[in-house]
Amino acid sequence: MPPESKIRPEYVLTLTCPNRPGIVAAVATTIFERGGNIREAQQYDDAESRRFFARITLDHPEDALDLPALRADLEGVASRFGMDWTLRDRAVRRKVIVLVSKFDHCLADILYRWRLGELPMDLVGIVSNHPRETYQHLDFADVPFHHLPVSKATKLEQEGEVWRVIRESGAELVILARYMQILSDGLAAKLSGRCINIHHSFLPGFKGARPYHQAHARGVKLIGATAHFVTADLDEGPIIEQDVERISHNDTPDDLVRQGRDIERRVLSRALLWWLEDRVLPNGSRTVVFRD
Incomplete structure (x- = not known):
């Protein structure tokens, strides 16, 4: 029988900030440059409050995600867009x-x-x-x-x-x-x-x-x-x-x-x-x- 496939750690990123062009591109590029793989993405642009909201789940195809480096890169993106964000390991209860x-x-x-x-x-x-x-x-x-x-x-x-x-x-x-x-x-x-x-x-x-x-x-x-x-x-x-x-x-x-x-x-x-x-x-x- 083939060996059981290992379940890769999965992370969930949530963010909210004033809405402006380039948010999705900046976040997706940052994840990509660290080798991350976006598994699911949901977003919402609230026209009334003019704020942008997103929830993204991601992993690494080879289970080699450098989490501290990704956090540091996301901090730079957050600073640029005035973003409140969290990145959490879904396995942590x-x-x-x-x-x-x-x-x-x-x-x-x-x-x-x-x-x-x-x-x-x-x-x-x-x-x-x-x-x-x-x-x-x-x-x-x-x-x-x-x-x-x-x-x-x-x-x-x-x-x-x-x-x-x-x-x-x-x-x-x-x-x-x-x-x-x-x-x-x-x-x-x-x-x-x-x-x-x-x-x-x-x-x-x-x-x-x-x-x-x-x-x-x-x-x-x-x-x-x-x-x-x-x-x-x-x-x-x-x-x-x-x-x-x-x-x-x-x-x-x-x-x-x-x-x-x-x-x-x-x-x-x-x-x-x-x-x-x-x-x-x-x-x-x-x-x-x-x-x-």
Whole structure:
């Protein structure tokens, strides 16, 4: 039998800068001159913000990519075009921590997909304001669990502990998997660009608490869920992904909640996967998402 082919390391380059001619040519030439091979390229020119966005995956045909040299060359290109960029080895798993409250359906879905290998990440912690016994039916294996109860009187101290756990875990991304606590402006600022929330409604409608009951009271025919980056403005962060389900006048608020749980799970998992694959690029109050 022929020997198994070796899987070459693959890298993902993301970039954004003011739009002008020559960006693609400069980046592609730089990769070529270092022997790199572009495997996939996606780009977007936002006419409104006049910014250019791109996601490029690359490797080296002989697995001989001089990564430090390529980084140095790209730094020169970035300086010329005023570019924000990252270059990451796709084999390096990102560290993620999950914050959750009593409702655990999103957490259960993340754990399931993570164990299947659908979410290529290192799950470095679970933080909850409810005790471990709340999740007796879930297998956390060796993932550290942190019970950090909170009340109005202890919110600042509790958030200090949450921030300590995040820092000590080395988490690059924080997932609010139905974490039913509003983050303070200070913590939201510390987590800017690396904290994703699942809101159980189709934003910008029905913000805040009990959105399915709000939707039922208005007689809507579609319900949805929204995954977005967290900012200091409640439920106003840049949207990453949304989905909807059709409902009817026969559906009660409890029916909407039940159907909403399914939407929330899939919307959050998609947003998380796209972030892990470097497909989500900030664009002011919006995002650019390079889907498959």
